[in-house]
Structure formats: C-alpha cells, structure tokens
Amino acid sequence: MQTITLKLKDAVVSGVAKVPVEVDALTPDQLFGKNEAGIKAVKVWWGNRQEQTGDLFEVSLAGDAASADDVKLVFEGDLRRVKRIGEGMKTGEIEARGDVDMHCGAMMEGGKLVVKGSADCWAGREMRGGELVIEGDAEDNLCAMYRGEMTGMTGGKVTVFGNVGELTGQYMAGGEILIKGNAKMLAGLNMKGGKIIIEGDAKWPGADMTGGEILVKGATEMMPSFKFLETTPVDGAEYKKYLGDFAMGERKAKGTLYVR
Amino acid sequence: MAAESELIIKNGVVFDPINGVKGEQKDICIRGGKIVDSVSNPKVIDAEGRVVMPGGVDIHAHIAGGKVNSGRLMRPEDGRKGLVPKTKVCRAQSGYSVPNTFATGYRYAMMGYTFVMEAAMPPLAARHTHEEMIDIPILDNAAMPLIDNNWMTLEYIKSGDIDLLAAYIAWMIKATKGYGVKVVNPGGTEAWAWAKNCSLHDPVPTFDVTPAEIVKGLAEAMEKYEMPHSVHVHPNMLGHPGNFEVTTATYDLVKGIRPYRDRPTMHATHTQFHSYGGSTWGDFESKAKAIAEYVNATKHMSIDIGSIILGDTTTMTADGPMEYDLYQITGRKWTNCDVELETGSGITPFLYSGKSPVNTIQWAIGQELALLIKDPWKVALTTDHPNAGPFIGYPIIISMLMSKKRRDELAAEVHKAIYDRSELPSIDREYDLNEIAIITRGMTARTLGLSEHGKGHLGVGADADIAIYDMTPEERDAGKIQKAFLNTKYTIKAGEIVVKDGEVVAAPEGRTIYVTPECDEKLNEEMLVTLKDRFDKYYSVTFNNYPVQSHYLPHPFEIKAPWRS
Numbered sequence: 108m109q110t111i112t113l114k115l116k117d118a119v120v121s122g123v124a125k126v127p128v129e130v131d132a133l134t135p136d137q138l139f140g141k142n143e144a145g146i147k148a149v150k151v152w153w154g155n156r157q158e159q160t161g162d163l164f165e166v167s168l169a170g171d172a173a174s175a176d177d178v179k180l181v182f183e184g185d186l187r188r189v190k191r192i193g194e195g196m197k198t199g200e201i202e203a204r205g206d207v208d209m210h211c212g213a214m215m216e217g218g219k220l221v222v223k224g225s226a227d228c229w230a231g232r233e234m235r236g237g238e239l240v241i242e243g244d245a246e247d248n249l250c251a252m253y254r255g256e257m258t259g260m261t262g263g264k265v266t267v268f269g270n271v272g273e274l275t276g277q278y279m280a281g282g283e284i285l286i287k288g289n290a291k292m293l294a295g296l297n298m299k300g301g302k303i304i305i306e307g308d309a310k311w312p313g314a315d316m317t318g319g320e321i322l323v324k325g326a327t328e329m330m331p332s333f334k335f336l337e338t339t340p341v342d343g344a345e346y347k348k349y350l351g352d353f354a355m356g357e358r359k360a361k362g363t364l365y366v367r
Numbered sequence: 368m369a370a371e372s373e374l375i376i377k378n379g380v381v382f383d384p385i386n387g388v389k390g391e392q393k394d395i396c397i398r399g400g401k402i403v404d405s406v407s408n409p410k411v412i413d414a415e416g417r418v419v420m421p422g423g424v425d426i427h428a429h430i431a432g433g434k435v436n437s438g439r440l441m442r443p444e445d446g447r448k449g450l451v452p453k454t455k456v457c458r459a460q461s462g463y464s465v466p467n468t469f470a471t472g473y474r475y476a477m478m479g480y481t482f483v484m485e486a487a488m489p490p491l492a493a494r495h496t497h498e499e500m501i502d503i504p505i506l507d508n509a510a511m512p513l514i515d516n517n518w519m520t521l522e523y524i525k526s527g528d529i530d531l532l533a534a535y536i537a538w539m540i541k542a543t544k545g546y547g548v549k550v551v552n553p554g555g556t557e558a559w560a561w562a563k564n565c566s567l568h569d570p571v572p573t574f575d576v577t578p579a580e581i582v583k584g585l586a587e588a589m590e591k592y593e594m595p596h597s598v599h600v601h602p603n604m605l606g607h608p609g610n611f612e613v614t615t616a617t618y619d620l621v622k623g624i625r626p627y628r629d630r631p632t633m634h635a636t637h638t639q640f641h642s643y644g645g646s647t648w649g650d651f652e653s654k655a656k657a658i659a660e661y662v663n664a665t666k667h668m669s670i671d672i673g674s675i676i677l678g679d680t681t682t683m684t685a686d687g688p689m690e691y692d693l694y695q696i697t698g699r700k701w702t703n704c705d706v707e708l709e710t711g712s713g714i715t716p717f718l719y720s721g722k723s724p725v726n727t728i729q730w731a732i733g734q735e736l737a738l739l740i741k742d743p744w745k746v747a748l749t750t751d752h753p754n755a756g757p758f759i760g761y762p763i764i765i766s767m768l769m770s771k772k773r774r775d776e777l778a779a780e781v782h783k784a785i786y787d788r789s790e791l792p793s794i795d796r797e798y799d800l801n802e803i804a805i806i807t808r809g810m811t812a813r814t815l816g817l818s819e820h821g822k823g824h825l826g827v828g829a830d831a832d833i834a835i836y837d838m839t840p841e842e843r844d845a846g847k848i849q850k851a852f853l854n855t856k857y858t859i860k861a862g863e864i865v866v867k868d869g870e871v872v873a874a875p876e877g878r879t880i881y882v883t884p885e886c887d888e889k890l891n892e893e894m895l896v897t898l899k900d901r902f903d904k905y906y907s908v909t910f911n912n913y914p915v916q917s918h919y920l921p922h923p924f925e926i927k928a929p930w931r932s
Contacts (some may be wrong), residue, residue, distance in 0.1 A: 253444060253447065254443040255443040255444035256444045
C-alpha cells in the first residue's frame with residue numbers, strides 16, 4: 108500500500124478571489140509509478156493557468172504499491188475550492204479530509220472515494236462505477252447528468268450520510284444511491300434505471316421517471332401523476348408501491364416509487 | 368502577409384477542374400494573395416507529389432446566425448465535445464455539431480476549405496449573422512436571406528407583380544448584405560404560424576397563393592438581374608416519406624425560365640431529405656434513382672446531396688413544421704421561433720443510427736445521389752451542416768464516394784434495409800480525385816457564380832486559396848484518403864499559409880461577399896411605398912433602422928447584379 112498525501116498550501120486559496128484548483132489529473136491510476144518529483148511535476152489547472160502540483164500542494168509519499176489498486180491518495184488542507192477530486196478515477200482509493208468543491212467523483216469508473224466532509228454540486232456526476240462516500244451533505248445534481256445530456260449515473264454505489272440538494276440522480280440509468288438524510292426536490296428526475304434510497308424526507312421524487320426504483324423512508328410530498336399499485340413490505344416495514352411517472356405517457360411510466 | 372510577398376508551390380499534382388487540370392504536375396505561383404504567372408523571389412513550398420486543389424467552396428452550411436446560436440445555447444452537451452484550449456494563434460474551441468465560431472473557421476480551414484455559404488439568413492436577424500461571420504476566422508463567406516415566406520413576397524406573388532417582386536428582392540438582398548434568394552419550405556413556414564404546413568399546390572393560409580407559385584415567381588423575379596447564383600431552394604415536404612414527387616414537381620417549375628448566363632435556374636439543396644419513397648416510415652424507401660434520372664435528363668438543375676453522417680447532430684432549419692414533426696418522433700428538446708412577417712425556425716437534436724432502417728436508407732440516399740447523377744458539375748458535396756451531420760464528416764463521404772470497398776464494409780455494419788430499399792450496394796462507380804475536386808470546389812464555385820471572382824480555381828488572377836492534401840493521387844486506401852481530407856498538409860488563404868501539417872498557424876479575417884442587384888429607380892420607388900407602409904403597420908423595427916450598416920462587413924467584397932436588358 109502506498110499513501111500519497113497532497114496538502115493544499117494555505118496561500119493557494121487565501122486570496123480574495125479564492126481561485127479554484129482542478130485536480131482531475133491527480134488520481135491513483137494516473138499517479139501510480141511516479142516518484143515524488145514526478146507527482147510534483149503533474150500539471151493541474153489553477154483558475155485559467157496550468158501549474159505544477161508541487162507548487163500548489165505539499166506532497167509526501169509513504170510505502171510502495173504493486174499496482175494502482177494499492178495507491179491511496181489523501182487530500183488535506185482547505186479543500187473548499189478544490190474541484191474535480193477523483194474525476195474519472197478508475198481504481199485505488201482517494202480520501203478527501205474536509206469539505207470539497209464541485210464535481211468530486213464525476214465520471215468515476217472504479218475504486219473508492221471518501222469525502223470526510225460535505226461535497227458541493229455535481230458530486231458523482233455521470234458516475235460509471237466504483238464507490239463514493241460523502242460523510243457530510245451533498246449539494247444539487249448529485250449523480251446527475253451534465254447539462255443537456257440524457258444519461259446520468261450508470262453504475263457504482265454512492266452513500267451520503269447527510270442531506271442532499273435538488274435533482275439527485277437526474278437521468279440516472281444504473282447504480283445505487285443511499286441518502287441517510289433528506290432530499291430536496293426532484294430526486295430521480297427523468298430517472299430510467301438504478302435505485303435511490305432516501306432515509307429522510309423527499310419532495311417530488313421520481314418526476315418524469317420512466318424506469319428504476321426510488322424508496323423514501325421519511326415523509327414524501329408526491330407528484331400527482333403516480334398510480335398506486337399495492338401495499339408491500341420492504342425490509343420488514345409496510346410501503347405503498349406506486350408506478351409512474353404517467354406525465355411521460357402510459358407506455359413510458361415504468362418507474363417504481365415506494366413511500367410510507 | 369505583405370501585399371507583394373511571393374510564394375511558389377512546387378512539385379504538386381494539381382486538380383483544378385474549372386481550368387481542365389486533371390492531376391498534372393505543375394508549379395503554382397502566388398503574389399499579393401493572387402495566383403500569378405511567375406514569381407521572382409518566392410518562398411518555396413515543396414508539395415513532394417501531394418494532391419493540390421483550389422480551396423474548398425461549401426455551397427450550403429449553417430454556420431452563423433440566430434438559429435446556430437440557439438442550437439449552441441440549447442445543447443451544452445454538444446459544447447462538451449471538441450474542446451481545444453486556446454493557442455498562440457487560435458482562440459478556444461468547443462462543440463461538434465454546433466461548434467463555436469472559431470472552431471468553425473479552423474476546422475473548415477484544416478479540411479482545405481476557404482469559402483462557406485451560410486445558407487439561411489433570416490432578414491431580421493441579418494446583423495446577428497454578420498456578427499458571427501466576422502467572428503469566423505480564415506473563411507471567406509456570404510449569406511443567403513430567406514425571402515420566400517415573407518408577407519411582401521406573398522402579396523406580390525398573389526398580385527402577379529413580378530417586376531415589383533424583383534424590386535423587393537433587390538431591396539432585401541441589399542438591406543441584409545446578402546448573396547441571393549433562399550427558399551425554405553415556401554409557404555409552409557408561413558402556414559406554420561397557423562400550425563399548418565403546405566405541400567406544393569396547397570394554398571398558404573390567408574394569402575391564397577401556392578408554394579408552386581412562390582417558387583416560380585421568385586425564380587422569375589430574381590432572373591431579372593444578372594445574379595451570380597440561381598434561386599436556392601429547400602423544397603416542400605422535407606423529410607416526409609413519399610416526398611420525391613413533390614421534389615421533381617418543384618424542379619419542373621423553373622424549366623422554362625431563361626437564366627442569366629450559363630448556369631442552372633434552380634439549385635435544390637440537401638436533396639437527400641427530398642428523395643424519399645413509401646407512404647409511411649414503415650415502407651420508407653430510397654427514390655434517389657428517380658431524382659438522379661431527372662437531373663441526368665435535364666439541364667436546368669444543380670443539387671447538393673445533404674449526406675447523412677451517422678451519429679448525433681443538431682437539426683436546424685427555417686422549416687418550422689418539419690422540426691416539430693421531428694420533435695414529435697424523438698421527444699427530445701425542441702426550439703421554435705417565429706420571425707415576425709418574414710420566416711420562422713425550429714431546432715431539435717437528432718441521432719442518425721445505423722441500427723434504424725429509416726436512418727440507414729437516408730444515409731444511403733446521399734451517396735446514391737452523388738453516384739447516380741452522371742455529371743459531377745450538377746452535384747455538390749454537403750451534409751447540410753449540421754442537419755444531416757457536421758461538416759467535419761465531409762472526409763468520410765469523400766472516402767466512401769472514392770471507394771466501393773469502403774461502402775461495402777460500412778453497408779455490412781448498418782441495417783440490412785440498405786440491401787432491399789436502396790440502390791447503394793449495387794452501385795460500382797467510384798469517384799476519382801478530379802470528380803471530388805469538382806463536387807467540393809469547381810462545381811460549387813461555378814454554381815454560386817464565384818469562379819469569375821477568383822474562387823474555386825487556380826487560374827492566373829484567382830484568389831490564392833489552395834489546399835495541399837497529404838496524399839499522392841494514387842492513394843486508394845479509404846482510411847488514408849479520409850485522414851488526408853480531414854487535415855491538410857497546407858491550407859493557403861489569400862496567399863498566406865493558414866494551416867500547416869494539420870495545425871492552424873495563422874488565423875486572418877475573411878471577407879464577406881455580397882451582391883447588389885441594381886433595380887430600376889422608378890420600380891423601386893413604387894415598391895417602397897408599399898414596403899414603408901408594411902414597416903409602419905407590422906414590423907417591430909423601423910424602415911430606416913432595418914438595413915445592415917456597412918461596418919458589419921469589415922472586409923466586404925461586392926458583386927454587382929445589373930438589371931437584365
């Protein structure tokens with residue numbers, strides 16, 4: 108096991124503008140096999156300038172890795188303006204110690220990404236595989252598609268311990284999202300596959316859904332365009348099972364919504 | 368470049384069909400941005416036996432203006448593709464089917480094109496179109512205003528005042544700094560304002576004229592002038608099964624009209640979309656053969672193919688009802704726009720899939736047209752960018768036209784409907800490089816009337832717009848042909864090297880070419896009385912504020928079109 112620690116230098120985000128850093132070039136698969144000097148030389152965007160990782164982060168290495176699966180990246184420091192953590196990662200592990208900026212885990216394909224704080228918008232956007240854990244809250248567009256696209260998350264597993272914002276899992280087609288807190292409006296909008304479990308409350312889940320499954324354990328404010336099917340037990344509790352969204356037409360209303 | 372700087376291209380194999388040069392090894396001399404007889408102290412480019420052609424001339428593409436920009440706005444997902452950061456020479460690029468203005472200029476130049484015709488300019492949005500054309504680097508350009516669904520036009524067609532209609536056309540082309548007369552679903556777009564559509568002999572709501580009368584009237588009126596290009600027509604019923612009869616009936620309308628100079632009396636655009644048989648999508652079939660036979664048997668027509676590029680694209684046209692029909696099929700996003708008393712438009716994304724029998728047949732039709740029409744001087748290569756596919760797909764079509772083997776390979780990958788509902792698999796013809804040069808520059812420059820103004824050929828006095836492709840004339844490998852036509856070894860624009868080894872090395876501003884039809888003053892005065900009244904009553908813009916000012920054309924080139932005596 109190799110641990111690569113990347114501590115953001117205070118000066119990077121101490122200015123008035125707080126220019127963001129984009130770290131999609133720093134994933135276990137891309138850093139595997141590099142020594143300290145090699146990692147420090149990797150180019151990352153800081154605003155509209157490309158800088159070397161070593162100029163923005165304090166880099167330290169411990170241990171050895173036989174493959175990229177064995178590489179663990181730890182991001183430290185004030186990460187609130189660090190974007191694209193783990194974007195497109197294929198394997199290995201990333202731990203972000205603190206709140207992170209947008210697009211963390213976007214288009215991730217494999218491996219594990221743990222955020223020890225809250226994540227800004229677009230976390231897990233268009234995720235394909237792997238596991239994303241957010242120990243705090245997640246903002247809007249969690250696991251959604253990028254603007255205009257017609258497919259969001261297609262695989263992998265996401266767990267959010269806190270609350271999530273609007274439009275979670277928009278156009279989701281596969282994979283699983285577990286939200287331990289509440290979901291703001293329109294979780295699973297246009298959903299066509301996969302599964303979302305919301306342990307807290309939800310407003311208008313599954314609007315325009317044509318497939319997939321949403322289960323809400325807390326209070327639900329429902330769309331009127333779902334059809335009640337039956338009462339059914341799930342994990343020992345009684346749920347009302349609905350079919351929808353009939354706003355998409357009868358033929359396309361193939362989504363399932365379970366509410367208390 | 369300095370006005371008098373000199374360049375010589377040595378050892379190239381030149382294809383210059385307008386001058387009858389079919390693959391001859393010859394040197395090309397350039398001074399002051401023009402082709403000359405000889406040079407004294409030139410910079411030398413050694414083409415080393417590569418293929419040399421005049422700069423490409425695109426006869427029909429949608430590259431600038433309101434609906435192109437709406438397409439960009441409604442498709443952020445398209446903007447994700449084709450991202451290229453800025454360089455010392457180039458500005459940042461984005462987009463695939465609706466690229467930004469910079470990418471449009473660079474990518475065309477990289478394919479060896481130096482002129483593109485913006486095919487549909489809503490007159491009221493002419494300023495926007497010109498603003499975007501200013502922002503498109505390298506390319507010379509022009510734009511054709513939409514005049515066919517205009518209330519003034521419809522009124523003059525109804526009253527039969529062809530001379531006054533000619534006066535109105537002249538005013539409109541001058542006011543918009545346009546190039547010619549564009550017709551898009553004549554009458555149908557006006558009918559769409561009433562949620563209807565028109566076929567060729569249906570009356571247009573409230574005006575009681577038919578699309579046939581509109582096409583014929585406009586063609587007669589514009590032929591009153593020495594216009595460089597014929598009427599440019601997108602016929603009725605685009606994209607509808609069984610529309611081929613409407614298409615040939617539209618072609619028939621202008622048969623008796625005597626054109627100014629030796630050119631067709633009608634250019635019919637994106638003909639692939641108008642060559643459909645069957646009565647539903649279920650029995651949909653290719654009628655490219657019927658269209659090709661018509662074009663082969665007559666002399667008054669030119670067409671461009673509007674060939675499909677399989678994959679995702681953004682469709683956009685002034686044919687509002689067609690876009691609505693398409694939106695009903697796909698259920699994807701859709702934009703609709705009404706342009707006061709002039710025209711309208713619609714935009715919706717579309718995926719052409721080789722798994723779909725209909726899309727497969729559409730894909731075959733574009734190539735069938737190019738292969739079944741015998742005389743390449745009647746055919747232009749287009750994809751109706753971006754409607755049938757983005758312009759960067761041209762090299763794919765070139766490689767297919769040049770290689771039966773490539774066509775057979777691709778036919779095996781698409782829906783089997785290609786074998787029983789299209790002719791394509793049975794056609795053996797292969798284009799040679801001379802024919803490719805004709806359909807991509809010679810024919811298009813000549814049909815647009817640009818060849819006498821220095822476009823599309825390499826004769827002495829022509830613009831020094833030149834493409835050097837990284838292939839020998841003997842190359843038969845379709846993949847290598849495609850690659851060569853996508854990225855030139857050199858593209859030279861007005862004597863300046865703009866692309867070298869597939870990279871843009873200079874991005875000068877292009878010129879905008881416009882036509883000034885010269886109308887009889889008395890006729891003009893008579894027309895203006897009516898026109899000013901219509902502006903007062905209906906337009907949101909005043910008469911005096913309407914015309915595009917000259918500063919919208921920082922590098923103008925005027926072609927005068929005198930009244931024919």
